[in-house]
Amino acid sequence: MKSPSNPDLELRGKLIRSLGSLREMLPGSFVERKRSCGQPNCRCSDGKNLHSQFQISVLVDGKPKALSIPAGLAEKVREKIEMRRRFDSAAATICRLNLKRFLEEKEAR
Ligand SMILES: [Zn+2]
Numbered sequence: 889m890k891s892p893s894n895p896d897l898e899l900r901g902k903l904i905r906s907l908g909s910l911r912e913m914l915p916g917s918f919v920e921r922k923r924s925c926g927q928p929n930c931r932c933s934d935g936k937n938l939h940s941q942f943q944i945s946v947l948v949d950g951k952p953k954a955l956s957i958p959a960g961l962a963e964k965v966r967e968k969i970e971m972r973r974r975f976d977s978a979a980a981t982i983c984r985l986n987l988k989r990f991l992e993e994k995e996a997r
Contacts, residue, residue, distance in 0.1 A: 896985045903978040910978075913971035916946025919954065920962075944969070 922938035924930070931937040942957040944965065957965050 896988065900982055900985050903982055907975065907978060910971040910975045912968050913975055914944065914946075914965060914968040915972060916944045916969060918966045918969045919943040919945050942966075 919942070921941045921943065923941055924932040924935065924938055927933070932939055940959070940962075942959065942962040942965070944953075944955045944957060946953055946955065
């Protein structure tokens with residue numbers, strides 16, 4: 889049974905429950921590149937108003953890949969990649985709490 893007054897267990901439970909909302913997470917990092925399209929009359933021809941090109945930089949079967957993201961999906965993908973960061977952070981905190989509990993249990997023997 890969990891003791892409701894233990895702040896470590898409360899934090900661990902809260903983190904575990906938050907993981908479900910991260911189920912759409914994606915690996916890799918979100919990359920935004922600026923480029924010109926090469927058309928002389930385009931707004932990008934001044935070299936300042938460049939086009940944004942979005943990519944996921946990710947390892948696929950151990951090999952680095954840059955996967956292009958359609959502009960309409962860029963925000964969604966950015967959020968999903970951010971989810972992975974939060975997932976890793978939650979996992980690290982849970983492991984830290986559990987290690988502390990292990991050491992306490994060991995001491996008590
Ligand atoms: Zn252009």
